[in-house]
Amino acid sequence: MPTIGLKIPHGGKVSIPYYPIDMVNVEERAKSFTTRSIKNAAKLEALCLAISMTDLTTLEGADTPGKITQLCHKAIQPMPESYVLGFKNAADFPAIPHVAAVCVYPAMVPLAAEILQGSGVELAAVSTAFPSGQLDFALKLKDVKKCVQGGATEIDMVINRGAFLSGRYQKVFDEIIAVKDICGERAHLKVILETGELITYDKIRLASWLAMQAGADFIKTSTGKIQPAATMPVTLVMLQAIWDYYCETGKMIGMKPAGGIKTSKQAIHYLVMVNEILGAEWLTPKMFRFGASSLLNDLLRQIFKQITGQYANDELFSVD
Amino acid sequence: MTRKKMIKKGSSSSTFTYAPALESSALVKLKKGHQLFINGRFVPAADHTTMNSINPATGKLLTKFSVAKKRDADKAVQAATKAYHNVWSKMPGIERGKYLFRISRILQIRAKEFAVLESLDSGKPIKESRDFDIPLAAAHFFYYAGWADKLNYCVPGQQVSSLGVVGQIIPWNFPLLMAAWKIAPALAAGNCVVLKPAETTPLTALLLAEVCQEAELPPGVVNIITGPATTGQALVNHPAIKKIAFTGSTEVGKLIAKTCAEQGKLVTLELGGKSANIVFEDAAIDQAIEGIVNGIYFNQGQVCCAGSRLLVEESIQETIIKKLKRRINTLRIGDPMDKNTDIGAINSAEQFQKIKKLVKAGKAEGGYFYESTSPLPSVGFFHRPCFISQQSSANLLNRVEVFGPVLSIQSFRTPDEAIAKANDTPYGLAAGIWSDKGSKIQHIAQALKAGVIWANTYNKFDPAAPFGGYKESGIGREGGLHGLLPYLEIKS
DSSP states (O other), rough: OEEEEEEOSSSSEEEEEOOOOHHHHHHHHHHTTTTOOOOHHHHHHHHHHHTTEEEEEEOTTTHHHHHHHHHHHHHHHHOOOGGGGGGGGGOOBOOOOOOOOEEEOOHHHHHHHHHHSSSSSEEEESSSSSTTTOOOOHHHHHHHHHHHTTTEEEEEEEEEEHHHHHHHHHHHHHHHHHHHHHHHSSSEEEEEHHHHEEEEEHHHHHHHHHHHHHOEEEEEOOSSSSSOOOOHHHHHHHHHHHHHHEEEEHHOEEEEOBEEEEEEEHHHHHHHHHHTTTTTGGGGGTTTTTEESSSSHHHHHHHHHHHHOOOOOOGGSSSO | OOOOOSSSSOOOOOOOOOOOOOOOOOOOOOSSOEEEEEEEEOOOOOTTTTTEEETTTTTEEEEEEEEOOOOHHHHHHHHHHHHHIITTSSOOHHHHHHHHHHHHHHHHHHHHHHHHHHHHHHHHHHHIIIIIIHHHHHHHHHEEEEEOGGGGGTTTTEEEEEEEEEEEOOOOSSSSHHHHHHHHHHHHTTEEEEEEOOTOHHHHHHHHHHHHHHOOOTTTTTEEEEOOOHHHHHHTTTOOEEEEEESSSSSHHHHHHHHHHHTOOOOEEEEOOOOOEEEESSSSSSHHEEEHHHHHHHHGGEEEEEEEEEEEEGGHHHHHHHHHHHHHHHSSSSOBBBBTBBBBSSSOOOHHHHHHHHHHHHHHSSSSEOOOOOOOOSSSSSOEEEEEOOTTTTTTHHHOOOSSSSEEOOOEEHHHHHHHHOOOOOEEEEEEOOEEEEEEEEHHHHHHOOOOEEESSSSSTTSSSSSEETTTEESSOOHHHHGGGGGGGEEE
């Protein structure tokens, strides 16, 4: 099998497998998960699980402290517990979990950290000159440091796509390692591959392995700023890379598809895929996340539908 | 208020069990007794004999159907002969084509009903009958409808003409699809048919008869007679039949070929296989695993072109076996009517016993045997997907066609060894080649003695692609232009 040899900064070498992915078959297999029929109790369980795995995200230039405050409160309590009392079968409603994390720009980290403190909701900061990564590397590191100091418990970094696509894998590798060093034990590192810019599945697989080898705790598909963002086939390739890496090293790496997952139906397709590729051990917020901004309300709506038999009004849930 | 927590806070893992998602069988109205379809009408057998149709997923009686004897076969052939001379052979091709288009369209409209009935009768998972069997059957009628008015372009510069009445005998693994493969080209070419479905799966062919009525196909153009092997014999021996098209076992195929030779009938045979699926170390591994699984466990392995012999390059054998084991355990075995079922029931008690017997004998020869650890339903004919490795081409499971979810695995070191092993079989129906290197695929494909060769995929079908085998896998091709020629005489 062809490999790419890389130097580890403090000595030693590592080789990254670079083997082919068959596009047609990957897309066919990814599609097969969408034909699974998840109903009744299994569906309700999946919907609650999806809420607990959501990284509630806002990444706009127009983000305000008010919006961040709203988002954090929504993250802690997606729906007030007594809210359902007036509805049919109120007693059957499951407890709605808090989401996994709030995901914001670095400038919003201190405010979000203050609100989220002690809530159990993690704070993810997109970093390293998100979304393009087009910045001097020293400044990227400074960006990360500031976020961690400000209270971010998770760092979502972008890889250097220019370096990756031009074959300077060592540079990409070194940068991830340097960011990981700053994160240390204080923050989890999610490495965004921006698969919409890598294009081929072969490259996506290679980048996944490179990121894991460099110390990523999670690998993440996209920034959400580039189309296509997360897709089922891309996520499948990354999940299979995670499995192979686990078999080789014993390390469990997490997965985060981000961007474009808007409906409960899509979320359930992803959960089915994780279930069948990686198994139950990955079906937890510790190992799998959805990066999404408009998924949460649809999950709540579907829970209402499951319990009451009727679709909830769009305005029933607060905007997020 | 205390509410049930669907997930535990900070829990390390959660099991995700899929609730049953059963397809409703309400769409299908099973008659108490199904009759023969002769001359456009449903009629009982002359002596009113019937047979039972069993649901293989439960072992219980589904319905009864008529057993056609010689007298009934005579009636069917007479009706077909009359329809041929009076109506069908005189009809312009463009008009025949309209009927075929109509049948294709009605199959699409009634697809769900067909899918449900097919799964009930044959035991195959609903997702396969829904996504594979029925759409492809409709596609075959659609494809050959287009040929009906273009027959004089089949053989450039020559004229062609139809044969007359053809007898067609089909197997139980793809009941409706095989009926479509047989009937569509025969009708497009201007022949009339008498079709005999397999005795364990006659129901969708009889529902197709209803579609023929709905399409207002002239009476006698398609006749369907049901029953056991003796019904098929009556058809094969009938003097007014011009040609026999048979799909089934090699053993029966040889008997039919002998009879046809003696009686001067044309014959095409689509018989068994022991096809090789060859995986090279430069293949896309995870996708090759899918191809292996699809190759042998699709339709419970009851596929004549199943990739039942896996040949894998030695350097990746360990990886492939490790991944395959894990994949086999994610296959969901169970109720064919559940939309989440991947592996349904074996078609009949007889086939179920045959598979078990062969597996037992194969295991007794040594090697490493592995089967899925999934639980099986308590009733019905269910067999776990399994494989055996560390055996050679000389062993039973590398030589005989099991027609079940049983894979044999051998390794090879060089492309030449792969070719030699792949061709070391009396059959020659299909093969799969897995490599990221195009030139290697071309080289291997040229050296393989198989009628259908898939590159980086398996079990892909298209009405335009001819299908058939070398050696003991048969004579002739079905599908495409080549599938039309056996139903025509050429005049130069």
